[in-house]
Amino acid sequence: MIKLIRRWWNYLTAKLNGTFNEMADPAVQLEQALREAQDQQRRLKEQAANVIASQKQAELRLNKRMADLEKLNGNARQALVMAADAERKGDAAKATQLTSAAETIATQLIQAEKDVGDLKAMVLQTTQASDQAKAAVQQNSRALQQKLSERAKLLSQLEQAKMQEQMNKAMATLNEAVGEDVPTLSEVRDKIDARYAKAKAVAELNESTVDASIREIEAATANASAQDRLSELRAELGLEDTTGAASLERGSAPQTPGSGAAPPPGSAQA
Numbered sequence: 686m687i688k689l690i691r692r693w694w695n696y697l698t699a700k701l702n703g704t705f706n707e708m709a710d711p712a713v714q715l716e717q718a719l720r721e722a723q724d725q726q727r728r729l730k731e732q733a734a735n736v737i738a739s740q741k742q743a744e745l746r747l748n749k750r751m752a753d754l755e756k757l758n759g760n761a762r763q764a765l766v767m768a769a770d771a772e773r774k775g776d777a778a779k780a781t782q783l784t785s786a787a788e789t790i791a792t793q794l795i796q797a798e799k800d801v802g803d804l805k806a807m808v809l810q811t812t813q814a815s816d817q818a819k820a821a822v823q824q825n826s827r828a829l830q831q832k833l834s835e836r837a838k839l840l841s842q843l844e845q846a847k848m849q850e851q852m853n854k855a856m857a858t859l860n861e862a863v864g865e866d867v868p869t870l871s872e873v874r875d876k877i878d879a880r881y882a883k884a885k886a887v888a889e890l891n892e893s894t895v896d897a898s899i900r901e902i903e904a905a906t907a908n909a910s911a912q913d914r915l916s917e918l919r920a921e922l923g924l925e926d927t928t929g930a931a932s933l934e935r936g937s938a939p940q941t942p943g944s945g946a947a948p949p950p951g952s953a954q955a
Contacts (some may be wrong), residue, residue, distance in 0.1 A: 733818035740811035
């Protein structure tokens with residue numbers, strides 16, 4: 686039962702995530718991602734600052750302890766010198782007192798040397814951690830700059846995608862029918878093209894028939910005029926008229942010698 690409930694829970698979670706991703710605005714999601722990256726950069730800087738501060742504090746403590754060590758070393762030397770001087774002067778009590786003080790200073794000196802060693806190791810570790818933190822901040826800063834540049838590119842692509850979607854929707858609307866009794870734009874275009882093609886065809890047929898008749902009439906008229914002109918030229922030149930057939934077709938009989946027609950100029954008398 687528990688396994689079944691877990692499976693249903695995972696299914697509902699996946700379905701809700703899918704629905705959310707479909708309905709979510711990409712621009713808002715992009716801003717959320719960049720805000721998260723900026724918050725991560727801020728947290729990383731704070732952590733790096735704490736690491737660097739620890740390294741600085743360790744260096745300050747080391748410097749202070751090394752100064753104490755140098756001072757204790759000097760005091761121990763001075764106490765030994767004074768104890769030796771008091772012993773030479775025969776002041777045994779003072780020599781014993783100075784020797785005891787030198788021993789106490791030596792104990793402090795040993796502890797200071799140990800502290801200096803520990804602080805040196807700490808400074809080395811904190812320095813390495815500080816360098817790593819600085820490198821991490823620089824690397825994350827470069828990644829953030831890259832994300833900011835990519836954000837501008839993605840926003841531009843998003844605007845182009847929205848514009849293309851609007852154009853696709855507009856083009857789809859042009860090809861859709863407004864109602865049941867209203868044809869589409871493509872159907873109207875096809876109908877107009879068909880009527881235009883038919884009208885052009887009829888016009889070409891009419892033009893070709895009229896033009897053929899006119900050209901035939903013009904050709905016959907030109908031929909008749911040419912034949913008449915040639916007949917006149919032959920008559921003037923006294924050449925034999927070979928256009929009798931053409932004259933018969935026009936309803937005039939060809940002239941023969943002795944028919945009473947005047948002989949052509951320059952011809953001999955019979």
